[in-house]
Amino acid sequence: xxxxEDLILAHYRSVVAKPLKPLREPTxxxxxxxxxxxxxxxMLTDLPTASVKQGCGxxxxxxxxxxxxxxxxxxxxxxxxxxxxYLVNAPDLVRQYDxxxxxxxxxxxxxxxxxxxxxPKGYIKWQGxxxxxxxxxxFDPGIHADWQRKHVHDRARQLYPETKKALEDxxxxxKDLEFLEIGxxxxxxxxxxxxxxxxxxxxxxxxxxxxxxxxxxxxxxxxATAMDLKCVVIVNFPDANKIFLPTLVTTGQVEExxxxxxxxxxxxxxxxxxxKQATLDNFKRAFNGEIYxxxxxxxxxxxxxxx
Numbered sequence: 001x002x003x004x005e006d007l008i009l010a011h012y013r014s015v016v017a018k019p020l021k022p023l024r025e026p027t028x029x030x031x032x033x034x035x036x037x038x039x040x041x042x043m044l045t046d047l048p049t050a051s052v053k054q055g056c057g058x059x060x061x062x063x064x065x066x067x068x069x070x071x072x073x074x075x076x077x078x079x080x081x082x083x084x085x086y087l088v089n090a091p092d093l094v095r096q097y098d099x100x101x102x103x104x105x106x107x108x109x110x111x112x113x114x115x116x117x118x119x120p121k122g123y124i125k126w127q128g129x130x131x132x133x134x135x136x137x138x139f140d141p142g143i144h145a146d147w148q149r150k151h152v153h154d155r156a157r158q159l160y161p162e163t164k165k166a167l168e169d170x171x172x173x174x175k176d177l178e179f180l181e182i183g184x185x186x187x188x189x190x191x192x193x194x195x196x197x198x199x200x201x202x203x204x205x206x207x208x209x210x211x212x213x214x215x216x217x218x219x220x221x222x223x224a225t226a227m228d229l230k231c232v233v234i235v236n237f238p239d240a241n242k243i244f245l246p247t248l249v250t251t252g253q254v255e256e257x258x259x260x261x262x263x264x265x266x267x268x269x270x271x272x273x274x275x276k277q278a279t280l281d282n283f284k285r286a287f288n289g290e291i292y293x294x295x296x297x298x299x300x301x302x303x304x305x306x307x
Contacts, residue, residue, distance in 0.1 A: 004292055004299060007273050011244045013307055018252035020098040026113030029088040030081050036065035037143050038200070038219025039258075042226060043090055044068070045122040046105050048077040050114050059112050062087065067219075070200035074124045094257060101248050102303045104257040118300035119262060122226035126208045133177050136207055136224065137192060138215035140183030152254055153237040157216050159187060160268050163234060163278045167214075170283040182206065182220060212287070217258060230295060231263040232286045240272035245293070246303050261300055264291050 002010075031047055033040045044061040051059040060081045062068075072078040090108060093099065099107035103120035110116060141148075141157030148156035159167075164187065171179050171191035179192040182203065186194050197203040204223055207213070213224035213231040224231050235243075238254050246261035259265065264286045266278040274292045276282045282291060289295040 008244050008302055012248035015249050015251050017249050021096055023097045023099055027088055027111055029086040030060045030062050031090055032062050032087045033090045038067045039222040041065040041067040041071060042122040042222040043104055045071055045075055048075060049123045050109060052077045054115055067200045101250055102246060122222060124226045128208050130211055131209050132211045134210040135177050135179045135212040135214055136210040137179060137181040138183050138218055138220040139187050140185045142218050155236060163268050166280040169280045225260050233263050233265050234278050235265055236268040240267040240270045240275040243275045246300060
């Protein structure tokens with residue numbers, strides 16, 4: 001049987017890297033993002049703390065997003081920026097310049113000359129009590145869904161009826177867990193309760209009380225990952241056979257920079273070597289740690305492999 005490591009290495013040795021502009025030296029500009037959603041804003045939370053911890057001077061960030069200052073209240077290393085004359089847009093930096101492989105956050109660190117952690121995640125300093133039986137669910141597609149449905153996938157971020165049925169059956173099978181759904185447009189899955197989170201701090205504080213996240217790629221998913229919840233993420237693009245994590249070669253494939261390698265991904269339209277189909281049995285297996293990456297950090301260091 002081929003090991004997960006061998007499958008990942010074989011896949012990336014067979015793909016063609018996307019041609020990108022060379023990054024000649026680390027940038028010193030203030031990092032921002034033109035996109036103002038919660039997930040995009042979360043991408044700005046890592047640099048201030050990473051730069052301070054590594055003693056490389058402080059990397060400054062800024063955003064006009066309504067989520068920015070509330071998120072930075074959970075970051076003691078953030079400082080307000082007075083001079084915003086020199087701003088660099090994070091998506092342009094990552095997608096146009098060669099910032100190496102891995103997750104979006106890992107690429108941003110390289111762009112600023114910072115050491116890359118094997119485990120990519122945003123930064124939220126939170127102290128509270130975690131409920132080991134609590135699962136937070138989120139299926140609200142957010143502000144980019146319309147664009148994605150027009151340009152990427154006509155059902156982008158949608159929860160299919162068959163997936164909803166499998167989820168409700170899974171929820172019914174786990175009487176030991178508490179399933180609480182958040183979001184402006186909840187699905188009202190059978191067996192769940194709705195929890196209104198209101199503003200950004202309330203959302204962060206509530207997610208922090210859970211042990212599990214179950215939902216689509218979204219702002220709350222990025223928050224949950226930053227807070228070390230076990231995340232089971234439901235996707236429907238790209239093709240399941242094309243998803244291999246961690247990302248060892250930048251190919252330009254849609255979503256490759258957004259997939260966290262520590263999370264489990266289940267696909268609504270099929271399955272591949274790593275990503276299994278979103279069925280009742282696979283929801284059970286995912287929670288039991290039987291689907292890649294098996295709630296393990298064993299595979300994260302593959303980003304350092306010489307291909």
